[in-house]
Amino acid sequence: AWLARFLVSLVFAMATLYLLYFLQDHLGFEAIEAGKQQTTLLLVYTLGTVITAVLGGYISDRMGRRKVFVVVATVIMAVAGVLLSLTPDNQDGYSVAMAAAAILGIGYGWYLAVDQALITQVLPTAGDRARDLGVINIANSMPQVLAPVLCALFVTQLGGYPALYLATAVITLLGALAVLPIKSVR
Numbered sequence: 001a002w003l004a005r006f007l008v009s010l011v012f013a014m015a016t017l018y019l020l021y022f023l024q025d026h027l028g029f030e031a032i033e034a035g036k037q038q039t040t041l042l043l044v045y046t047l048g049t050v051i052t053a054v055l056g057g058y059i060s061d062r063m064g065r066r067k068v069f070v071v072v073a074t075v076i077m078a079v080a081g082v083l084l085s086l087t088p089d090n091q092d093g094y095s096v097a098m099a100a101a102a103i104l105g106i107g108y109g110w111y112l113a114v115d116q117a118l119i120t121q122v123l124p125t126a127g128d129r130a131r132d133l134g135v136i137n138i139a140n141s142m143p144q145v146l147a148p149v150l151c152a153l154f155v156t157q158l159g160g161y162p163a164l165y166l167a168t169a170v171i172t173l174l175g176a177l178a179v180l181p182i183k184s185v186r
Contacts, residue, residue: 048105
């Protein structure tokens with residue numbers, strides 16, 4: 001559960017960290033316009049996140065299942081990464097970026113709601129929950145330190161923005177695979 005959360009948090013940091021530069025360098029927006037477009041993309045993403053966090057959590061609770069929803073949510077997020085990796089390198093690609101933002105928000109909202117429930121179900125003992133959740137929070141914060149290094153490497157040395165966003169798709173799918181061995185949660 002920790003590894004899955006770490007990988008998905010890493011993807012989230014990587015996907016959003018260089019978004020402004022992606023809009024400027026890859027899509028060709030001037031700085032001020034790129035900032036406006038970034039705000040719009042983040043609003044679309046946030047709307048998707050809020051809607052599916054509530055809906056996904058509700059459906060997961062009603063069905064009593066967690067893993068399948070975590071896996072589906074991560075696959076949805078991976079689709080957003082693939083879309084961004086295929087985005088044309090001009091302003092016509094903005095509509096693809098908009099679709100990717102919506103898809104990422106839908107997947108991430110669903111993931112957050114259900115994965116948090118999954119994590120609380122795999123904690124070993126009630127007496128150590130505070131400590132264990134503290135360890136889980138490392139999986140949320142450590143990627144914020146690692147993401148800038150990885151993003152810079154991908155953008156400058158390993159193929160640019162298409163490689164960066166394709167890497168986010170692959171890392172997201174690895175996050176989905178990390179959930180599969182959990183036996184104590186359906």
